[in-house]
Amino acid sequence: MRSWSIPVGRLFGVDVRVHFTFFVLPLFIFWTEYAAHQGSANGPRDLALVGIILACVAAHEAAHMLAARRFGLIPKAVILLPLTGVALYDESRIEKAPSAVEPWKRDIRLALVGPLISLALGFLSATAVTLSGHGAELWKWPFVQSAKLSCSLVWANFYIAIFNLMPAYPLDGGRVVRALFTRRLDLSSATRRAVSISNAIAMVLMLAGLFSDSWLTMVGVIVFSAAQLEERALVFQSVLDNVRLEEVMLTDFATLSPADTLEDALEKAVHSLQDDFPVVRGSDMVGVISKQRILDALRAEGNGYVQAVMNKIFEVSLRQDSLGSAFRKLTARNSSIIPVVEDQRLIGIVTLQNLMHSMALLAESRKLRRDEAES
Ligand SMILES: [Zn+2]
Helix, strand or coil, X not given: CCCCEEEEXXXXXXXXXXXXXXXXXXXXXXXXXXXXXXXXXXXXXXXXXXXXHHHHHHHHHHHXXXXXXXXXXXXXXXXXXXXXXEEEXXXXXXXXXXXXXXXXXXXXXXXXXXXXXXXXXXXXXXXXXXXXXXHHHHHCCCCCCCCCHHHHHHHHHHHHHHHHCCCCCCCHHHHHHHHHHCCCCCHXXXXXXXXXXXXXXXXXXXXXXXXXXXXXXXXXXXXXXXXXXXXXXXXXXXXXXXCEHHHHCECCCCCECCCCEHHHHHHHHHCCCCCEEEEEECCEEEEEEEHHHHHHHHHHHCXXXXXXXXXXXXXXXXXXXXXXXXXXXXXXXXXXXXXXXXXXXXXXXXXXXXXXXXXXXXXXXXHHHHXXXXX
16 A cells, blocks of 8 residues: 555654656756756755755655544555655544534634645745745746855745645645545545546646646645555545455464463464464364464474463454454554454454455456446
């Protein structure tokens, strides 16, 4: 899900990642500058310009995150694109406290705070540039260029503010549009409608760029990439919430007995695709153990019994529990297997391995079904 981006650090306790389009930007700047000055592009200054744009986007996103925090929303990661960012939320960490503000009003406020901060930073830096006596340079075209970095700082903030106000989801303007849709539609239909508007805008921009300024094409690509990121996160979330464990659990699996010796257990494990095993006495679940744990115990202490090294503290789920709840249990306990029980009886297992695999499959089949329904 996080493909096309790399981690660069943490900001206010949130993972910050940079999207691949950001690495296209230096090349793009270099190329347009090169074309503009007939071969006098300046590498270090071009990189500084990229740094300035990245900092302006980071400031814009930080404004969103700090505002979101006040509503109890904490993103788990934010992906920076050249003119915008996409925050990914971890639903399990959202406190569902009844808020005094209606969700759609909250979303509109959260969306608008970013462009407001960018505008404020733009005016602030414009004042600084004017006070330093370079006010006239502010109005020399092109506004953003590596030859005048302080003016670029001013205009980068203004461009970011204006760009993000476009009604193209997931840009802030598009978020306002989606918030208005959610007054009548559920969240996923509202998002889908906002994404289709966004894709249309991206298409127009990309085409327009071919016949005029190539920056428009770049902007179209950014809008399109951002919408793609959000849509994928949404499909993932709806799979987590709507799929029951009985749909994905493994019902054909190997178990171990607490009385098995570790060598016997390893022998069984070798002949199974499973990495994790439920330990069962009669029809009772008494523990879980992984192939790795068996190996480690054998290496450290030699042969012994499964009983002695199995993990006796484990969480169980019911067949109607959601995939999301199983996922949270797995990650919270840092375990890799969840037994699914019914009337104290083991009826299936969910492992991290099979969860990842089935989620990818389910997301794909849902997308296919939806595309069919729409066409
Ligand atoms: Zn924004």
